[in-house]
Amino acid sequence: xxxxxxxxxxxxxxxxxxxxxxxxxxxxxxxxxxxxxxxxxxxxxxxxxxxxxxxxxxxxxxxxxxxxxxxxxxxxxxxxxxxxxxxxxxxxxxxxxxxxxxxxxxxxxxxxxxxxxxxxxxxxxxxxxxxxxxxxxxxxxxxxxxxxxxxxxxxxxxxxxxxxxxxxxxxxxxxxxxxxxxxxxxxxxxxxxxxxxxxxxxxxxxxxxxxxxxxxxxxxxxxxxxxxxxxxxxxxxxxxxxxxxxxxxxxxxxxxxxxxxxxxxxxxxxxxxxxxxxxxxxxxxxxxxxxxxxxxxxxxxxxxxxxxxxxxxxxxxxxxxxxxxxxxxxxxxxxxxxxxxxxxxxxxxxxxxxxxxxxxxxxxxxxxxxxxxxxxxxxxxxxxxxxxxxxxxxxxxxxxxxxxxxxxxxxxxxxxxxxxxxxxxxxxxxxxxxxxxxxxxxxxxxxxxxxxxxxxxxxxxxxxxxxxxxxxxxxxxxxxxxxxxxxxxxxxxxxxxxxxxxxxxxxxxxxxxxxxxxxxxxxxxxxxxxxxxxxxxxxxxxxxxxxxxxxxxxxxxxxxxxxxx
Numbered sequence: 260x261x262x263x264x265x266x267x268x269x270x271x272x273x274x275x276x277x278x279x280x281x282x283x284x285x286x287x288x289x290x291x292x293x294x295x296x297x298x299x300x301x302x303x304x305x306x307x308x309x310x311x312x313x314x315x316x317x318x319x320x321x322x323x324x325x326x327x328x329x330x331x332x333x334x335x336x337x338x339x340x341x342x343x344x345x346x347x348x349x350x351x352x353x354x355x356x357x358x359x360x361x362x363x364x365x366x367x368x369x370x371x372x373x374x375x376x377x378x379x380x381x382x383x384x385x386x387x388x389x390x391x392x393x394x395x396x397x398x399x400x401x402x403x404x405x406x407x408x409x410x411x412x413x414x415x416x417x418x419x420x421x422x423x424x425x426x427x428x429x430x431x432x433x434x435x436x437x438x439x440x441x442x443x444x445x446x447x448x449x450x451x452x453x454x455x456x457x458x459x460x461x462x463x464x465x466x467x468x469x470x471x472x473x474x475x476x477x478x479x480x481x482x483x484x485x486x487x488x489x490x491x492x493x494x495x496x497x498x499x500x501x502x503x504x505x506x507x508x509x510x511x512x513x514x515x516x517x518x519x520x521x522x523x524x525x526x527x528x529x530x531x532x533x534x535x536x537x538x539x540x541x542x543x544x545x546x547x548x549x550x551x552x553x554x555x556x557x558x559x560x561x562x563x564x565x566x567x568x569x570x571x572x573x574x575x576x577x578x579x580x581x582x583x584x585x586x587x588x589x590x591x592x593x594x595x596x597x598x599x600x601x602x603x604x605x606x607x608x609x610x611x612x613x614x615x616x617x618x619x620x621x622x623x624x625x626x627x628x629x630x631x632x633x634x635x636x637x638x639x640x641x642x643x644x645x646x647x648x649x650x651x652x653x654x655x656x657x658x659x660x661x662x663x664x665x666x667x668x669x670x671x672x673x674x675x676x677x678x679x680x681x682x683x684x685x686x687x688x689x690x691x692x693x694x695x696x697x698x699x700x701x702x703x704x705x706x707x708x709x710x711x712x713x714x715x716x717x718x719x720x721x722x723x724x725x726x727x728x729x730x731x732x733x734x735x736x737x738x739x740x741x742x743x744x745x746x747x748x749x750x751x752x753x754x755x756x757x758x759x760x761x762x763x764x765x766x767x768x769x770x771x772x773x774x775x776x777x778x779x780x781x782x783x784x785x786x787x788x789x790x791x792x793x794x795x796x797x798x799x800x801x802x803x804x805x806x807x808x809x810x811x812x813x814x815x816x817x818x819x820x821x822x823x824x
Contacts, residue, residue, distance in 0.1 A: 300381035302388040308372050309392045312399045313462075313535045316364040318543035320406075322551060323358030324669075327410060327796065328736030333760040334574045335641070335734065337551075338567070339785065344762055346793045356799035358410070362403045363417075369400035370420045387456070394455035395464045398472060401447045402532065402671065405476060408440040409740045412795040413813035416443050418821045431808045439816040441480040446823050448473040458509075461526040462668070467508035468531040471677045474501035478680050479740070482748035489748055494687045501681035504531070505700065510674050512707050517596035520643045521607055522655035525668040532672040538659040545664035548644035556630045560649040560660035569635035570598040570734075572782075573760040577729060582638030582765065583780060585772070593708045597733045598639045601772055608647035610654050615647070619772035636764025636783075638772070643734040644669070675704050675731050683724045691720045704731055746794045758788040 298304050329335045330343035342348040348355065373396050376389050407414045413434040423429050435443075451469040459465040474497045481493035504510070513519055513529045525535065536546040553563040575582060578594040587602045589595065595603055599617040608615035617640070619633040620626055633640075646652055646665040657666050678700035685697035692698075698716060704727060706713045716723070728741055746753035763786075767779030798809055 299375055299379040299384065301383045302385055305376065305380065305384055305388045305392050308375065309395045312365065312368055312372070312396060313533075314537070315541070315543040316368045317361055317534050318545075318547075319357040319364075320361035321547055321669075323354045323361075324736040325548065325551065325734070326354055327358065328739050329734055332738035332742055333571055333757060333762055334729075334738050335568065335570055336636070336762060336764075339762075345785070345787050346789045348793075348797065350797040350800040350803065352799075355796060356801055359407075359799050359802060362407050362410075365403040366400055366407075366417055367420050369396040369403070370417070372396040373400075374419070374421065390454040391456055391459065394451040394453075394466075394469065397447050397451035397454070398464045398469050398532065401444045401451070401469075401472060401476070404440060404444050404447075405472070405479075408437060408444070409479070409743050410796045411798060413437050414440060415809075416440060416816050418443075430806050432806055433808045433811055434813040435816040436813040437483060438480075439818075441476065441483065442818070443816065444476050445473060445480070446818075448476065457507075461528075462530075462533065462535050464532060467504045467510070468672070470500045470508075471504045471531045471672050471674075471680075474498075474504070474677060474680050474684070475672070478684055479744045479747075481684075482744055485748040487749055488688050491687065494684045497684035498681055501677050501684060502696075504674070504677045505681060508674075512674060512678075512703060514707065516592050516707055519670065519673070520596060520667075522646060522652060522657050522667055525666070529674045530668070530670045530672075531674065531677070532670075534669040534671065536668065537666050538657075538661050538664040545661075546644070546667050546669060547663040547665075548669070549646055549665050549667070550663040552641040552643075553645050554631050554633070554640060556632075558646070558648050558660065560652075561646070561665060562662050565641065566632050566634045567636070568641060569637045569764070570639045570641065571760065571762050572637050572764070573762065574598070574729075574733060575600075575637065575639060576761075577726065582768065583771065583777065585775070590712050591708050591730065592710060593730055593733070595642065597641075597643055597730075599642045600639045605642075607654070608645070608651055611648070611650040619769070622773075633769075633772075636768075638765065638768050641734060670735065673732075675707075676728075676737075678704050679724055679728050679731065682719065683721070683728075686719065686721060686724065691718050693718050701727065743794055746791075750791055750794075753794070754789055754791075758786060760787075761785065762787060 299308065325335070326337060326343045330337055336344050339345060342352060373393050376393050380389060413436055415432040416435045416439065417423060417432070423432070448469050452466055452473070455464065455466040455469055457466050477493045477497035477500065481489040481497065510528050513524070513527050518524045519527055519529060537544045539545070549558065549561050550563045550565070552565040552568055554566040555563055557563050572582070575598070578591055579588055580594060580600060582600060585601060587600060599605070601617055601619055603617045605615045616626065618626060621629060621631050621633050623629045644667065646660065646667050649660050652658070652660050659666070682697040682701045685694050686692045698719065701719055701724065702715045705716070708730065725741065729738055732738065742753050742757065761784055763782060763784040766781040766783060767777070770776045770779045803809055
């Protein structure tokens with residue numbers, strides 16, 4: 260993966276083409292057949308301009324998306340020594356550099372699309388297309404800033420890349436205050452809501468996508484700068500926008516949770532915002548997460564090295580599972596869809612061989628004849644983000660897989676998330692709630708997960724919502740940001756929650772699983788207590804070396820300079 264710096268991605272927009280594609284709705288023009296001035300001539304071309312933002316600029320954020328979102332949070336371990344598991348991150352980490360560069364590239368691309376829609380559109384372009392494309396770009400821009408502020412804290416607000424380039428100020432940018440960044444995000448999203456249609460083509464952002472993201476931003480913003488409480492006005496806004504999605508979008512929870520993360524679920528209606536990937540010649544068009552997360556030789560078409568990437572003991576405990584038991588409980592359907600454990604079977608993997616069984620037998624005489632290596636330190640491997648073999652993809656209507664390429668969509672905001680945002684916003688600063696609408700939202704999420712084991716809750720607390728969020732959204736790059744949000748107003752609680760997690764591993768699992776012998780079991784515990792500074796990721800050194808202004812104290816942003824009061 261490439262490492263960029265803040266100056267590079269500021270000027271990148273001047274030389275970007277239309278980018279990469281994702282099958283039908285992400286078609287693009289051939290890059291050698293157009294210029295910017297001659298391209299935005301009809302609705303189809305305008306939509307092609309925004310299609311790229313559904314994948315390519317985000318590509319280098321993928322590994323950071325998991326490491327920041329789930330490894331820091333204690334859901335998963337990539338490598339104990341990489342700094343994410345034990346909070347020893349520094350600004351030379353390559354995945355931080357790639358994540359930062361990717362997020363700024365998204366912002367630059369969005370700014371370019373928004374500007375070009377206004378200045379380059381031909382006479383045949385409809386107002387509907389202009390509004391929709393601008394709205395989509397605004398939501399993606401807001402999403403990039405939402406990640407930036409929760410990762411790095413105070414960051415520069417870059418509203419117009421061209422202006423910064425013309426003034427030659429790209430290496431002297433100052434950070435803006437966190438509260439201004441959140442205000443900027445809300446203003447962008449409110450503009451997007453006015454522009455976007457109520458419904459859009461499958462997989463594309465619509466008005467309710469923007470409403471859902473705005474609800475999540477307000478819920479996060481509500482705690483910033485507070486002390487053991489949250490801003491009531493922001494909580495009310497979070498509840499309002501979440502309720503709009505729940506009541507007016509026409510969406511409902513998909514009945515089968517596991518299908519959301521299969522190829523058949525790429526364009527499911529529960530997904531409000533997603534990256535949509537493809538397998539093609541353009542390197543940055545693809546989903547590479549299967550390579551990082553699945554066992555070697557799990558696929559005949561996709562390279563993988565994730566055998567030693569494992570879900571934590573702590574997350575297994577949250578799902579009420581125990582890797583040292585040979586009997587699975589299966590009380591929560593999300594567990595099996597999130598992580599595979601001994602005894603699990605999957606009919607949508609290894610379909611040409613009758614399905615996949617996670618049975619740990621990797622001997623030459625066993626089911627997999629030595630091709631797979633079951634080496635997880637916790638007796639589990641990742642299930643989300645895994646497509647499987649070529650036959651598995653074909654069985655779900657996709658013809659291609661390759662090396663580090665799958666076309667599996669990455670869902671960033673789902674309806675279930677909005678349900679839980681609504682419940683938490685209604686709870687607000689109270690110790691518990693019996694609000695009927697909030698309970699309905701919470702119980703809908705739990706009912707799908709627990710199915711026959713579900714009993715409707717009649718009251719809920721913050722801890723109930725927080726646990727539900729962790730189980731529902733595990734391995735979706737989201738958990739860390741819940742902890743950052745909590746740290747804004749209850750820092751000690753956030754640190755204590757992390758300190759209580761066992762991020763360690765087991766010795767002797769191989770003997771247990773292959774010989775039913777538990778005599779050699781030994782738990783290598785790993786507990787880590789973060790400090791307050793660990794809740795802000797350090798700026799990459801490549802950015803700091805070229806932009807010393809990033810080390811200065813944050814400054815106020817002049818909203819009047821961009822037409823906002």
